[in-house]
Amino acid sequence: FYYIYLYYFVIIRQFKYDERQKLTKKNIEK
Numbered sequence: 001f002y003y004i005y006l007y008y009f010v011i012i013r014q015f016k017y018d019e020r021q022k023l024t025k026k027n028i029e030k
Helices: 002-029
Strands: none
């Protein structure tokens, strides 16, 4: 039961990390 919540949390964390990387890349390109 808790595994689903943990898995969901990891996905959100990874998504936020990816978004942060994209923003960083955009700033570097400028």
